[in-house]
Amino acid sequence: MRATSRGWLVRCPFHDDKTPSAICYRADGGFHCFGCGVHCRDVLDFHQRMTGLSFKAAAQALGAWRAGR
Template sequence: MSSPRFFSRSAFDRGRLPRPAEYFDAAGIKLSAAGTWRNALCPFHDDHHPSLRVRIETGAFRCMTCGANGSDVLAFHMRRHGLTFIEAAKALGAWEGRR
């Protein structure tokens, strides 16, 4: 008798997430040009002075005004578009297999 499978194989592949620089560019978020932490206008509140900080290697972000934050482009995409983890992973091409 084979052992029951409690977990289906996870289809999330973090390695397929877009690189943060490419993601934010495609998302229309203009990042300041240099440094590890880039500044941008925050899309999560009515921002007129760049208060969103983005760590370019990882996509981690934090807004110094409204407090929006997350650890990668997936978290950013979920928050910006109101998606679940799986929906965002699919939208970013990092989810494979069956729904």
């Protein structure tokens, strides 16, 4: 993993990536792969794509969801 001013270069988990061709942005936790073109707005979006969960289920998995009463 290599750090740049914009973020960290990482191997993409969405395709069979041999070299780091994706970037994880410092600013908002977004993710973009230059290899396969996957783009995630933030860590929640990333988790949804990784797991195929709904928005609510992904938020719950990350502890970002508190049910209202």
